[in-house]
Amino acid sequence: MIAADTSYSNGAVLPQGDSPELVLVPATPNERIEAIRLNSKAWRGLLDLETYIERENHLHQQRLFQDCFTCWILVDRREPEEYRTILGSCETYKKKAMLAHGGQVEDVSTHGVGSVYCRPEFRGKGYAKRMLEELSTKINDWKMETETRKCSLFSILFSDIGKEFYAQFGWKPFTSSHFALPPISEDTYAAAAIKATLPKTRALVASDIQTTMCSETVLQKERDLLAAASETSPGPKVAIAPNFEHFEWHWAREEFYAEKIFSDRELPVTKGAGEDIAGVYCAWNRNFGETPEENTLYILRWVYDEPTSPEQSEAIVKAMAAVLRRAQLEAHRWDMATVEFWNPTPLLEKAVALLDPTVEVVHREKSSIASLRWTGAEHGLGEDVEWYLNEKYAWC
Ligand SMILES: CC(C)(COP(=O)(O)OP(=O)(O)OC[C@H]1O[C@@H](n2cnc3c(N)ncnc32)[C@H](O)[C@@H]1OP(=O)(O)O)[C@@H](O)C(=O)NCCC(=O)NCCS
CATH class of the missing domain: 3.40.630.30 (Gcn5-related N-acetyltransferase (GNAT))
Incomplete structure (x- = not known):
């Protein structure tokens, strides 16, 4: 004792x-x-x-x-x-x-x-x-x-x-910046998908995340990009390896809460969304806060190839916007107050602008620095x- x-x-x-x-x-x-x-x-x-x-x-x-x-x-x-x-x-x-x-x-x-x-x-x-x-x-x-x-x-x-x-x-x-987007209802989701002519996405379960976002091929691509970046700009570069174990850990947390607090509901099996044609994928988890306002669907990671043409760039941005819409719907289904993803790239900024040009990047000063x-x-x-x-x- x-x-x-x-x-x-x-x-x-x-x-x-x-x-x-x-x-x-x-x-x-x-x-x-x-x-x-x-x-x-x-x-x-x-x-x-x-x-x-x-x-x-x-x-x-x-x-x-x-x-x-x-x-x-x-x-x-x-x-x-x-x-x-x-x-x-x-x-x-x-x-x-x-x-x-x-x-x-x-x-x-x-x-x-x-x-x-x-x-x-x-x-x-x-x-x-x-x-x-x-x-x-x-x-x-x-x-x-x-x-x-x-x-x-x-x-x-x-x-x-x-x-x-x-x-x-x-x-x-x-x-330490992020975008925060509101949840959207099934009706808004359906209407927005038609209006904005965004591509169709598919929901990803854990095994899909493993194959689309954590395979050795994807990890090798990240290594190659890092190596190339260190050749073209001075100074060392580091990254935490985005291996599948990270996602498992985040999901263990959300599933623990889902089981303990929302025992009347099924466990959350949708772990992300993707658009196969443009090759855009994201993994997320649901973070249950102390109050409903703190409930956040965090996009844990994005995977996509850097575009090599303006057409490709446009397709990727639309696919990102469609994936974000899907995340907003998931947030609604799980009573999350917001969808958040960190340190957006310029392409992700464009995707958000496509959905809502008034949304601005938040630069955090206190939390999760x-x-x-x-x-x-x-x-x-x-x-x-x-x-x-x-x-x-x-x-x-
Ligand atoms: C943050 C925490 C660990 C600090 O513990 P502590 O023993 O009071 O800190 P110390 O006495 O060693 O402070 C060392 C120095 O940091 C400063 N400091 C302490 N807390 C600080 C804070 N929250 N923000 C900025 N500076 C802080 C102190 O003023 C002191 O400065 P000085 O050396 O110039 O006098 C403690 O407040 C805590 O446990 N908070 C709740 C849990 C938490 O928020 N943890 C951090 C999670 S990221």
């Missing part, structure tokens, strides 16, 4: 954030549950504590994180394991990634950081600061023994507390890096 609430918080003097006695260590399984119990106050949302812990365990077991997950806790080294007071906690997830420089691309690994937490009564004492400082010295080598490069050159996180906090520790903010800590300069790869495929699928 963890004595987290019975030591420091019970009157004993808390250590300073810069105390030499503080260490960042992987939590034991019990300590991990204790860390989840503590952070539940911030993140359990609609779930009761028990269901929240169940959700975390369920996500933890997904293939994306098998043997790749670490729950870290900041503790006083003088306290005995299992009885340590958790001063701060966070999680890291090792992920497959791509790194391109000088026209060459490497399959590499990186870490995502998430669930950075300090309980309210311990805040403002420099614990989160100490935790992230410690983490930044450990993370690059962590679980990298089997990799060709024995260290990772970067790590990512998505800040919900703006752009400054993580930047102090090296996680710099990258482009895509942040990346780059240490490639120490390896001769330069000070700056570009983040490709910076889409929602990479969120953790």
